Amino acid sequence: MTYPDLDSVEEISDMVHRFYRDVNADDLLGPVFNDIAHVDWTTHLPKLTAFWARALLGIDGYRGNPFARHADTHAAAPLTSTHFERWLTLFNHTLAAGWNGPNTERARALAHNVARVHATQLGVTPPQEPPDGRRNP
Numbered sequence: 001m002t003y004p005d006l007d008s009v010e011e012i013s014d015m016v017h018r019f020y021r022d023v024n025a026d027d028l029l030g031p032v033f034n035d036i037a038h039v040d041w042t043t044h045l046p047k048l049t050a051f052w053a054r055a056l057l058g059i060d061g062y063r064g065n066p067f068a069r070h071a072d073t074h075a076a077a078p079l080t081s082t083h084f085e086r087w088l089t090l091f092n093h094t095l096a097a098g099w100n101g102p103n104t105e106r107a108r109a110l111a112h113n114v115a116r117v118h119a120t121q122l123g124v125t126p127p128q129e130p131p132d133g134r135r136n137p
């Protein structure tokens with residue numbers, strides 16, 4: 001099967017929605033996003049789409065400070081390396097299930113970097129990435 005790349009806002013939006021559907025259903029991450037961070041998904045999903053569209057396609061539109069929300073959440077209920085590992089596992093699983101190409105690989109690398117930087121800023125052991133950047137759920 002041939003998968004598309006993350007080369008349009010529509011593909012990025014589809015990826016973001018699929019990924020966060022899995023995050024919401026996850027026993028570890030779902031409660032963090034919903035019960036601790038109280039994410040309003042109707043406003044958050046478009047912001048996440050704008051973040052990835054800027055990162056992968058150079059499209060303006062994202063405004064925000066993603067670390068601030070993570071710091072607030074961490075203060076309420078400390079995040080661990082397991083949280084960051086699970087987030088990356090689900091992200092990589094989402095990519096593997098629907099996308100392939102240069103932008104997809106850039107998204108995979110950026111997600112790992114974001115997780116690594118946020119974990120480090122929070123004083124959490126950063127997640128490790130396998131050499132090929134892929135993980136199994």
